[in-house]
Amino acid sequence: MTLEKRIRTCKHLTPAETEIAHYILTHAQDVIHMSLQDLSNTLYFSKSAIHRFCKKIGCTGFNDVKVQLSQDLSNHRLTQHDIDVNYPFTKSDLPLDIAEKLARLYETSVRDTIACLEPSILQNVASLMFHAQKIDIYTHAHNMHVARNFQDQMLTIGKEINCPASFYEQRLYTLASNKKHVALILSYSGKASFILPILKQLDEKQVPIILISRIGCNSYPQYVTYHLALSDTEQLQDRISQYASHIALQYVMDVLFGCIYNLDRKNNQNYVWKSMNFMDDRLD
Secondary structure (H helix, E strand, O other): OOHHHHHHOOOOOOHHHHHHHHHHHHOHHHHOOOOHHHHHHHHOOOHHHHHHHHHHOOOOOHHHHHHHHHHHHHHHHHHHHOOOOOOOOOOOOOHHHHHHHHHHHHHHHHHHHHHHOOHHHHHHHHHHHHHOOEEEEEOOOOHHHHHHHHHHHHHOOOOOEEOOOOHHHHHHHHHHOOOOEEEEEEOOOOOOOOHHHHHHHHHHOOOOEEEEEEOOOOOOOOOOOEEEEEOOOOOOOOOOOOHHHHHHHHHHHHHHHHHHHHHOHHHHHHHHHHHHHHHOOOOO
């Protein structure tokens, strides 16, 4: 059920709640990036009044409203573009047709993911990673390619990243970590079997944990310090490939690198220029 339908089927909204509902539906793009305090300041209603409205329409709170709103916006965009995220091309499509449809899919996935990101969380995550003594990335399967690419990006500015690949290595890195580390967990579903044991061990060691998964899929909020959300329009199994989820995850990791780079832009730029001659092995 869409958020709009939740609101329209909800009986006995007060005049104040009707005004809150109208603003949320008519300013959806703005609201998904607002905090509860932001909305309270904008509407001149108390946070408790907004919370009561959220509960009345069947949501657990304002964050739940934003999750629903982001999902509705994503689904609306996909309907507008007539893109089947899971089967973006057909058997009869020519190579150029496939190329054009995937280009539209990539663009839509990125736009949907932008709508899921909260600027304040993105800024806090970048700052946390920038100041970390070590960054350890925990993931598996195809997501490891994205992790390795991020590792390469960070190495270009002199920041070492650990990407343990095997189950055994992940456990070793977890045991060797401490509160000066930051753990980055990449999982589209947020439910991969490797996650929970690692979360529990990292929590015992007071390691800040960043989870990047699809929106609404933070299954262990008691352990996760920050959750960066991806567009959730791709099915977990019924699909040709991980087109949408891959591009969404790659995009968020590229954004994170850009944010970290800008936190010390001058020194990072100097580091790149000084190392360029040593790294470039092409002959004149």
